């Protein structure tokens with residue numbers, strides 16, 4: 094498989110991918126057409142914050158399976174577009190957290206003691222000792238906006254250095270904040286009390302410019318640190334607030350546009366200290382995120398769960414071996430169900446009975462949907478199947494029942510519309526052998542594989558012989574067959590055939606022409622033609 098890496102990652106990740114046998118290409122600092130052509134035949138794309146992964150890029154890379162972000166922030170990746178194209182987006186949310194937290198602490202000290210400014214003047218030959226009277230962090234109040242992974246690590250470190258903590262994060266509990274020694278407050282209260290304000294939220298429409306002129310005015314002094322994302326703090330407002338003395342200073346690692354223009358007001362104001370997005374740039378962090386992403390790319394190629402997928406159903410690694418065989422079974426049940434129902438499908442139910450009902454089945458359900466959509470020839474996989482269902486106005490439900498009447502576990506895909514509905518159930522026999530055990534109201538025992546014919550007919554003598562002879566006339570060999578009768582003798586019957594040879598339309602028509610036949614469908618599974 095081909096992996097294209099468009100922002101520098103640690104060699105450990107590249108080596109891991111090469112060891113797995115992938116063709117790894119690096120193509121840094123590209124934009125526009127050259128970026129599009131670099132990813133044209135990629136199966137995986139690995140980026141950091143330097144590559145904008147847009148809808149257009151997905152269009153240019155039709156074979157992409159996964160975009161791996163060797164780091165945390167995914168604001169540079171159009172995840173909706175990825176989902177539309179059936180591409181997994183995964184990040185590495187753990188590996189650089191400590192690096193980002195340490196950089197934040199370093200920036201707090203650097204701003205409080207004017208280290209960069211003093212350093213520059215001394216290097217220029219000036220002994221400016223009397224110009225710098227710093228601020229101690231000890232005893233001051235740290236306001237944290239966004240108490241997630243990085244925010245919490247910052248809290249622990251600065252609590253240990255004698256700061257008092259307040260935090261604003263509408264999505265975490267008071268109890269969790271309390272465990273970190275932080276008082277959870279509203280944003281205004283956080284701003285009013287903070288001597289140092291540090292932001293650690295992702296950049297979203299909600300957080301963009303959430304700290305602007307009015308918010309900075311509430312601080313009325315102190316320092317603002319942004320080692321999260323450019324644009325969470327309004328850059329012009331921040332530069333102006335420092336310049337007019339509303340704030341004592343600021344320390345900024347991330348910018349709305351990167352690389353930041355030398356003309357940016359933040360670069361211009363002396364009391365604003367800046368670093369070029371270095372929060373994650375430690376050896377340990379880079380090795381962590383690069384290897385984490387390499388492993389996830391490998392998993393995606395192998396069809397295994399991608400641990401930090403952001404747009405695909407996630408599965409616990411330890412549970413995956415238990416649900417794995419049901420992924421294919423649900424897909425097969427979906428394919429069969431979709432081909433046996435007439436008319437547009439407007440609802441799909443994926444139902445679980447028995448032991449499987451006790452598992453995390455999001456991925457199995459998504460595979461059932463994929464199966465239903467596959468015969469409709471929509472470009473679909475388990476990533477975009479739920480989205481496709483929503484886009485097409487198809488109601489999807491999932492149901493679970495811990496009891497199963499006949500088998501250890503049964504997965505059923507039911508498709509329906511206003512006129513009709515049809516369900517196909519499957520189970521796994523010992524050794525993981527998939528079997529279809531119910532089609533519509535019929536109990537069957539059919540091996541779902543390759544070329545199949547499903548026939549519904551009046552339960553009358555000679556019908557099976559008739560179908561067999563039509564197939565024989567067309568040189569079609571029957572490798573397996575299961576006949577099932579519903580109700581009383583003389584009612585309706587359903588027969589599932591496994592065949593060695595394809596069935597031409599003419600054979601289906603000849604069979605259907607017989608009065609005793611109700612319906613005949615030729616299906617192919619597992620990519621068979």
Ligand SMILES: NC(=O)C1=CN([C@@H]2O[C@H](COP(=O)(O)OP(=O)(O)OC[C@H]3O[C@@H](n4cnc5c(N)ncnc54)[C@H](O)[C@@H]3O)[C@@H](O)[C@H]2O)C=CC1
Pocket residue numbers: 165166167186189190193238239240241242243244261262263264265293294295296299300320321322346347370371372373374
């Ligand atoms: N400078 C650098 O090199 C690095 C920057 N980062 C950035 O740091 C930021 C935080 O990363 P993590 O802590 O890992 O993310 P996280 O997802 O663990 O935490 C984010 C927190 O922000 C909170 N939040 C979301 N919307 C909010 C809002 N409107 N107001 C207040 N809180 C809100 C969430 O509830 C969550 O607790 C991200 O933007 C990430 O990209 C991360 C690593 C390195």
Ligand SMILES: O=C(O)C(=O)COP(=O)(O)O
Pocket residue numbers: 141142143163164165166167189321370371372373374
């Ligand atoms: O992980 C993050 O969110 C970061 O901001 C790190 O960005 P980078 O990988 O250094 O471009």
